[in-house]
Amino acid sequence: MHSSWIFKPKYGADIYKKVLRQFVNEFLSWFENGIDWHTTALKDGWVEMQASCDGGGSLEYYAETCFSDTLLTGTDLTEHMMILLVEAGIANKCDVESLDDGNPSQEYSLEDVDICQVIAALSEQDTNVYSPYGSKCWVHPVSAGPGKTVDILDALLTLQAA
Numbered sequence: 570m571h572s573s574w575i576f577k578p579k580y581g582a583d584i585y586k587k588v589l590r591q592f593v594n595e596f597l598s599w600f601e602n603g604i605d606w607h608t609t610a611l612k613d614g615w616v617e618m619q620a621s622c623d624g625g626g627s628l629e630y631y632a633e634t635c636f637s638d639t640l641l642t643g644t645d646l647t648e649h650m651m652i653l654l655v656e657a658g659i660a661n662k663c664d665v666e667s668l669d670d671g672n673p674s675q676e677y678s679l680e681d682v683d684i685c686q687v688i689a690a691l692s693e694q695d696t697n698v699y700s701p702y703g704s705k706c707w708v709h710p711v712s713a714g715p716g717k718t719v720d721i722l723d724a725l726l727t728l729q730a731a
Contacts, residue, residue, distance in 0.1 A: 570631065571621040574685065575699040576692045576711075577614055584650055585691045589618065591649035592687050596635040596679050604631045618688065633684045640665070640676040654679065657690035685709050685716065 578585045586608060594600040599620065606620040622631065640663060645651040654660045660677040688698050689711045698709040698716075704725060709716035 571619065572633070573617055573619045573701065574688050575611065575615060575617045576688050577696045578616055578691050579693040580691060582608070588650050588653055588687065588691060591645060591651060592679070593684065596637055597632055597684070599631060602631060635679045635682050638678050638680045640678055654687060654690055659686045659690055
């Protein structure tokens with residue numbers, strides 16, 4: 570299986586790679602399941618993230634959505650810059666009782682958060698996240714609204730090579 574996402578980041582590569590690395594390796598478990606991923610700079614500030622099974626394991630697919638209810642740690646929020654996901658409103662608020670004083674506090678989880686939501690949170694406003702597959706492309710607007718699939722076959726068949 571191979572997937573790709575094309576997006577225009579609003580942060581530098583050091584920031585968006587740090588957030589993506591933590592999300593895919595720790596919350597989606599890609600690293601431990603042999604999923605290889607990388608980013609490639611495209612033109613005009615756009616970036617492509619690609620993910621694929623490395624072929625060495627028994628996996629034929631991988632999750633793009635976090636199913637873990639593990640709470641974000643202070644290190645996640647600061648060192649791994651996951652605070653950007655909290656600020657973007659995609660991290661889930663969880664009311665938990667503090668072990669120190671018994672008072673409730675708010676913690677955050679990434680349960681049910683999809684990789685596209687993370688990429689959108691790292692992208693410039695009023696752009697889209699594109700995820701092409703075959704003759705279709707899933708398009709997720711960054712600023713508002715749900716994503717949708719568009720058929721790009723007509724555009725591909727009418728494309729004239731120079």
